[in-house]
Amino acid sequence: MNSQIFQIATILLQFWTQASLSDPNIIKILGQNGSWWAEEGTEYDISNCNSSLTHTRDGNITKLTMNGKCANFYAAENCSGWFIRLVTNQLGGLIFKPETFRWPGGEISKSQMQAASVGPCFDKCDARNWLGDKKGLVKVTLYEGTRHQGTNTTIIIDGDGCFLIPRELVGFESIKISGDENCCIELHSSANCGTDSTQFRPGYPELSHLWVWGLGGERTFASSAKAISRCGVYCNKSVSDVNRIGEYGFLGDNIITVYDQPGYYDSDHVSLVVPVANEKNQYVIAVDKTIQVMEWDGKSKVPEKVKLLYTGEEGMPTNKMNDGKCDAKGRLWAGSMVEVDPTKGLEHARKGALHSFDDGVAKRHVDGIDISNGLAWTADNSVMYYIDSYSGVMDAFDFDLEKGALSNRRTAFDFKTSGATGLADGMTIDANGNLWVAFFGGNGVMQIDPRVGKKIGFVKTPASRATSVAFGGPHLDTLYITTGSCFLPTDNAEDFGPADGQLYQAVNVGAKGLGSGVSYAGKI
The missing domain is CATH 2.60.20.10 (Crystallins)
Structure with missing residues (x-):
């Protein structure tokens, strides 16, 4: 006063x-x-x-x-x-x-x-x-x-x-x-x-x-x-x-700010985590519409520090980053999605995009995306596979690894005609060149041969909402599957049980991963 x-x-x-x-x-x-x-x-x-x-x-x-x-x-x-x-x-x-x-x-x-x-x-x-x-x-x-x-x-x-x-x-x-x-x-x-x-x-x-x-x-x-x-x-x-970030009015009402003695961390929606090459306890993360780097020991409840690297969604207040991973050069690829009101059905807003982030440069490669999701590259890095969940198809691009460039977009697989239920979400590729796609609302993971556009297998999960998938273990022959639980506005908590929102592993799937994940090699 x-x-x-x-x-x-x-x-x-x-x-x-x-x-x-x-x-x-x-x-x-x-x-x-x-x-x-x-x-x-x-x-x-x-x-x-x-x-x-x-x-x-x-x-x-x-x-x-x-x-x-x-x-x-x-x-x-x-x-x-x-x-x-x-x-x-x-x-x-x-x-x-x-x-x-x-x-x-x-x-x-x-x-x-x-x-x-x-x-x-x-x-x-x-x-x-x-x-x-x-x-x-x-x-x-x-x-x-x-x-x-x-x-x-x-x-x-x-x-x-x-x-x-x-x-x-x-x-x-x-x-x-x-x-x-x-x-x-x-x-x-x-x-x-x-x-x-x-x-x-x-x-x-x-x-x-x-x-x-x-x-x-x-x-x-x-x-x-x-x-x-x-x-x-x-x-x-x-x-x-300039390193951009959405104005405060765009970040939503459920901002969580965690303070610790050496710094602070301001976040709302974290969608990907990728280790930084040759840097101990350093990770690149997607937070809302930004790409940030955090220092974290893997045990503490809060990171030591977080620094803004990029923003990929200028002028899109309702957008946020979603799935992403690095190509063989350590270049980060990540796409965005628009917040959709589930009570209004599958609105095709097509306001998202697919970006790459490398050494201080953010590039926009594909526009008109609804929900950017799974990414995978062939063993020779000549083809990149990509999923926009609402499109109902998986796309393939010719990929130039040195330039980080995409061309010749075409449909590699049509989910709508495969009998799949739910939405195609995250994916990975195995040593045989086949893709494994998690289905949100589809009770599992579909195995696909993208060269001929054919479904060749399915791994069923106890949870209905499979969100992403990766090979791991000493021999890269264990399939790890993440799942989601109750979080949409139209969800009823009683419809979900202890099986939902868990991490699963599938063994004896008859395949091995193409290789270990690639760390981010750009500037931090």
């Missing part, structure tokens, strides 16, 4: 004090020898360097009036050396006795803001903004309340990724930056780190009242930021180059 009263009072004073600041390049600075309630301060034009500041004693600032324009405040004269890049929003530009904050050894250290000269800001992509940053680990703690009080969480910035701020913390009111004196972070207005942002360092003012700060636009507020990155990482990137 006190914070709200303070903000309201400051806004009222803003209109009174800033009436004369019709030019956004004009700011007013009142030094320590002034009376903040009686004097407005000296005007400075920040379109040029003001090599020294008058009417200040020891550089201390008693009152600062800005109008939403960015300015560099230097500790030395002639606009040289270390500086504070201050961006206020239009309503937060009246600051009384601004305090700066540092955390040497983890303990807070406050002092009154000082400045010996002031001038225009550099472009936010100018490397002078983060000069001296050693790119070391930075701990950023966000507080629900002002003055570093209330519920808080710490996000570890330890790489060049876009680190999401958990949804319930959007609207935080103060921030702590624990790192090297010259470390530099950016708060971004969008969850993709690709739009308006403001840079912060230890030693900056008003970190205990973050609502004063803007996000590159005069009417934006830093406290509404949705993501954090190192300074400069997302400079000069077009939207398509």
